[in-house]
Amino acid sequence: MTESAPRTRRSRTASLLPAPEDTGLTGKATINDIARLTGVSKKTVSRVINNSPLVHPETREKVLALMKQLGYTPDPQARGLAFRRSFLIGLVYDNPTAQYIVNMQYGALDALRDSGYELVVHPCDSSKEDYIDGVRRFVQQQKLHGVILIPRVSEDEQLAAALREIGVRYVRIASVPMDAAAHMLVTQDRQASTEAANYIESLGHRTIGLITGPRRYRSTIERGGGFLGGLDARGIKLPPDYIFEGGYTFDSGVAGAEYLLAKSPRPTAIFACNDEMAAGVYKAAMRRGLSIPGDLSVVGFDDSPLAAQLWPALTTIHSPTRDVGRQAAQMLLGEEPSSEAAAVAPRAVNPQLVVRDSTQRPKG
Amino acid sequence: MTESAPRTRRSRTASLLPAPEDTGLTGKATINDIARLTGVSKKTVSRVINNSPLVHPETREKVLALMKQLGYTPDPQARGLAFRRSFLIGLVYDNPTAQYIVNMQYGALDALRDSGYELVVHPCDSSKEDYIDGVRRFVQQQKLHGVILIPRVSEDEQLAAALREIGVRYVRIASVPMDAAAHMLVTQDRQASTEAANYIESLGHRTIGLITGPRRYRSTIERGGGFLGGLDARGIKLPPDYIFEGGYTFDSGVAGAEYLLAKSPRPTAIFACNDEMAAGVYKAAMRRGLSIPGDLSVVGFDDSPLAAQLWPALTTIHSPTRDVGRQAAQMLLGEEPSSEAAAVAPRAVNPQLVVRDSTQRPKG
DNA sequence: CTGAAAGCGCTTACAG
DNA sequence: CTGAAAGCGCTTACAG
Numbered sequence: 196m197t198e199s200a201p202r203t204r205r206s207r208t209a210s211l212l213p214a215p216e217d218t219g220l221t222g223k224a225t226i227n228d229i230a231r232l233t234g235v236s237k238k239t240v241s242r243v244i245n246n247s248p249l250v251h252p253e254t255r256e257k258v259l260a261l262m263k264q265l266g267y268t269p270d271p272q273a274r275g276l277a278f279r280r281s282f283l284i285g286l287v288y289d290n291p292t293a294q295y296i297v298n299m300q301y302g303a304l305d306a307l308r309d310s311g312y313e314l315v316v317h318p319c320d321s322s323k324e325d326y327i328d329g330v331r332r333f334v335q336q337q338k339l340h341g342v343i344l345i346p347r348v349s350e351d352e353q354l355a356a357a358l359r360e361i362g363v364r365y366v367r368i369a370s371v372p373m374d375a376a377a378h379m380l381v382t383q384d385r386q387a388s389t390e391a392a393n394y395i396e397s398l399g400h401r402t403i404g405l406i407t408g409p410r411r412y413r414s415t416i417e418r419g420g421g422f423l424g425g426l427d428a429r430g431i432k433l434p435p436d437y438i439f440e441g442g443y444t445f446d447s448g449v450a451g452a453e454y455l456l457a458k459s460p461r462p463t464a465i466f467a468c469n470d471e472m473a474a475g476v477y478k479a480a481m482r483r484g485l486s487i488p489g490d491l492s493v494v495g496f497d498d499s500p501l502a503a504q505l506w507p508a509l510t511t512i513h514s515p516t517r518d519v520g521r522q523a524a525q526m527l528l529g530e531e532p533s534s535e536a537a538a539v540a541p542r543a544v545n546p547q548l549v550v551r552d553s554t555q556r557p558k559g
Numbered sequence: 560m561t562e563s564a565p566r567t568r569r570s571r572t573a574s575l576l577p578a579p580e581d582t583g584l585t586g587k588a589t590i591n592d593i594a595r596l597t598g599v600s601k602k603t604v605s606r607v608i609n610n611s612p613l614v615h616p617e618t619r620e621k622v623l624a625l626m627k628q629l630g631y632t633p634d635p636q637a638r639g640l641a642f643r644r645s646f647l648i649g650l651v652y653d654n655p656t657a658q659y660i661v662n663m664q665y666g667a668l669d670a671l672r673d674s675g676y677e678l679v680v681h682p683c684d685s686s687k688e689d690y691i692d693g694v695r696r697f698v699q700q701q702k703l704h705g706v707i708l709i710p711r712v713s714e715d716e717q718l719a720a721a722l723r724e725i726g727v728r729y730v731r732i733a734s735v736p737m738d739a740a741a742h743m744l745v746t747q748d749r750q751a752s753t754e755a756a757n758y759i760e761s762l763g764h765r766t767i768g769l770i771t772g773p774r775r776y777r778s779t780i781e782r783g784g785g786f787l788g789g790l791d792a793r794g795i796k797l798p799p800d801y802i803f804e805g806g807y808t809f810d811s812g813v814a815g816a817e818y819l820l821a822k823s824p825r826p827t828a829i830f831a832c833n834d835e836m837a838a839g840v841y842k843a844a845m846r847r848g849l850s851i852p853g854d855l856s857v858v859g860f861d862d863s864p865l866a867a868q869l870w871p872a873l874t875t876i877h878s879p880t881r882d883v884g885r886q887a888a889q890m891l892l893g894e895e896p897s898s899e900a901a902a903v904a905p906r907a908v909n910p911q912l913v914v915r916d917s918t919q920r921p922k923g
Numbered sequence: 924c925t926g927a928a929a930g931c932g933c934t935t936a937c938a939g
Numbered sequence: 940c941t942g943a944a945a946g947c948g949c950t951t952a953c954a955g
Contacts, residue, residue: 225947225948225949226948226949227948227949235925235926236925236926236927237926237948237949237950238925238926238927238950238951239924239925239926241949241950241951242924242925244949245950249924249925250924250925251924251925254924254925268696268700269948269949270640270702270947270948270949271700271701272636272639272640272645272702272947272948272949273640273931273947273948273949273950274948274949274950275636275931275949276634276636276637276640276930276931276932276933276947276948276949276950277930277931277948277949277950277951278931278949278950278951279931279950281636283677283679292657293656293657293658293660293661293662293864294657294658296657296661297657297660297661298657300680300682301682304680304682311700313647313679313681313697313701314679314680315647315677315678315679316664316668316678316680317677318664318665318668332632333677336632336635336675337635337677338634338636445864445867445868471868474868475868477870478868478870481870482870500657500809501865501868503809504809504835504838504839504842504865506841506842506845506846589931589932589933590932590933591932591933599941599942600941600942600943601932601933601934601942602934602935602941602942602943603940603941603942605933605934606940606941608933609934613940613941614940614941615940615941618940618941633932633933634931634932634933635933636931636932636933637931637932637933637934637947638932638933638934639933639947640931640932640933640934640946640947640948640949641932641933641934641935641946641947642933642934642935642947643934643947924955925954925955926953926954926955927953927954927955928951928952928953928954929950929951929952929953930949930950930951930952931948931949931950931951932947933946933947934945934946934947935944935945935946935947936944936945936946937942937943937944937945938941938942938943938944939940939941939942939943
């Protein structure tokens with residue numbers, strides 16, 4: 196079985212005499228080498244690469260053995276060109292905290308390891324009118340295999356619509372279902388916030404403050420609403436003036452606490468909808484000479500590294516971000532998102548309350 | 560100028576009759592469409608794409624105009640296949656803090672924006688014996704255009720050697736030159752730490768503690784050494800038992816401060832070689848009822864968001880990480896790293912002391 | 924279960 | 940300054 200055109204250019208590894216040394220090639224072998232050395236057509240090698248069932252087991256074994264021996268892996272660019280899509284997963288996000296982004300990346304990479312796929316990061320500025328165009332160009336230019344959307348861009352219906360139009364796979368990570376199950380990964384923030392409310396109430400607190408995120412964020416509705424709902428179910432109605440709309444930033448946490456701690460009666464506990472704002476509460480409390488948790492109990496949300504590093508360590512809600520990233524990537528790598536999966540309920544993860552040292556029974 | 564083989568399969572946009580509607584195609588045009596519609600060969604279009612000077616200005620204009628009109632951008636996979644390399648930049652790192660990683664990513668992406676290149680992240684575990692193989696596979700498989708190495712993997716000579724062997728471009732970000740100038744981006748940590756020493760001495764502190772990173776890190780030598788050198792130049796010799804080897808973690812900062820604050824005489828100032836450890840110093844000081852900066856001045860390194868969020872806000876050294884990321888990516892995108900650049904001194908950035916509220920003159 | 928031909932969208936020699 | 944041919948390393952129809 197000689198090659199058809201000896202006069203054509205050939206890769207270095209495809210010399211006419213396959214010397215034993217050829218075996219030592221590092222990552223340079225091509226599908227042609229595998230086909231020639233193993234005596235089958237490249238189409239059959241291609242079938243092996245793509246796990247087609249239409250290959251005789253013996254043939255498959257022979258091919259796999261040589262691929263392993265030569266350390267052959269198919270060229271993603273060539274495959275991509277022929278497939279008309281790449282082996283890249285895009286991670287698109289607006290402006291979450293660094294730890295959240297990094298955890299999500301680690302999780303996604305956990306799932307991608309040894310899969311032949313790689314992770315391409317794409318932060319963007321959703322406050323710009325044309326940011327969706329930027330994402331679209333990114334997705335189309337790179338012919339991404341799939342896209343992971345994390346809050347807050349995951350909440351943008353126009354972005355999702357644009358991705359649907361392109362026809363790319365995508366997964367939205369959000370605190371509430373807002374798309375077909377195949378496209379959703381839900382973090383049950385509401386439920387966890389209710390748990391925080393139950394805990395604070397059970398400690399005996401009755402005068403309570405709440406610092407939320409911006410009203411336009413879905414997570415604000417879930418986290419803040421879950422907390423209020425939890426208190427309500429236990430007979431505590433939070434007056435509107437004990438609710439402060441923050442911006443998920445440290446400074447807004449300071450401002451919120453300054454506001455709440457000036458009220459009379461002064462709250463004995465504050466729930467901040469993320470840890471950064473909770474850290475701001477610490478600062479405001481210290482400035483006023485209030486001790487935590489002696490004079491004020493504080494609960495956050497996220498369980499960022501910051502939470503354990505504050506003094507006293509912050510009681511907060513742990514969100515399994517890395518797991519979420521892993522699951523999202525897995526959803527993208529899975530089989531066609533049609534069939535059964537489509538009908539099923541969206542996947543969900545449950546953040547959990549982590550009790551540390553910033554909470555106790557109120558004095559007196 | 561009709562196409563040679565009307566019987567061959569053609570892309571949808573290449574219908575025989577270029578209707579006006581064809582103009583509205585979104586990102587589907589190919590080099591063939593540009594060539595046909597503009598009446599030149601695809602090779603000439605290719606020359607325009609690659610900025611070859613060997614194109615008549617008028618021809619170039621005509622081609623560029625149509626490309627713009629059709630929203631054409633060359634397919635990176637096809638280019639990559641022909642070029643035998645991709646348009647991807649790899650970011651390789653071990654285990655820095657989240658904020659550092661994210662800032663570096665933002666910086667690199669700043670430089671890559673609209674360049675046609677994308678950023679692929681590759682965290683790894685340098686404590687594993689075979690992590691270099693993992694990086695090598697990553698680089699070769701994706702045929703990366705270049706790699707950015709950030710501390711601590713940037714300090715690994717074996718990794719650098721492996722990359723040289725592969726023949727891929729790379730930039731090492733480190734606190735001291737350790738490779739050819741074309742491959743180095745130096746953050747002058749030593750100089751900045753000396754500045755911190757000068758500042759602390761100038762406040763009047765004479766009993767001073769130092770918490771370093773692990774001895775095997777190059778940054779430890781630079782940061783710790785720069786600090787000691789600065790004190791020494793001003794006539795202060797730090798006794799060895801006022802130096803604690805930490806691990807760049809919050810907990811090791813706590814441990815270091817517990818150790819130092821138990822000494823007699825007790826230090827009136829502590830320099831921690833990163834902010835996380837400085838945060839640990841805060842915790843230990845508070846536990847002992849020591850006020851910052853009244854009883855103890857604290858200086859950190861990094862200027863992470865944490866620094867501004869501590870109370871009192873931490874005096875620290877600001878490292879322009881995002882700029883560093885941007886410069887590193889630019890070095891990778893630049894012209895061939897031969898010629899002049901090679902002879903020049905390595906690029907360097909200078910971290911700066913940021914004085915906040917955690918430092919003052921010692922009491923008494 | 925297997926293969927020969929044509930193609931994915933570009934670039935590299937090579938020739939003018 | 941320009942172009943026709945061959946190729947990069949794979950896959951898709953199509954045929955057996």
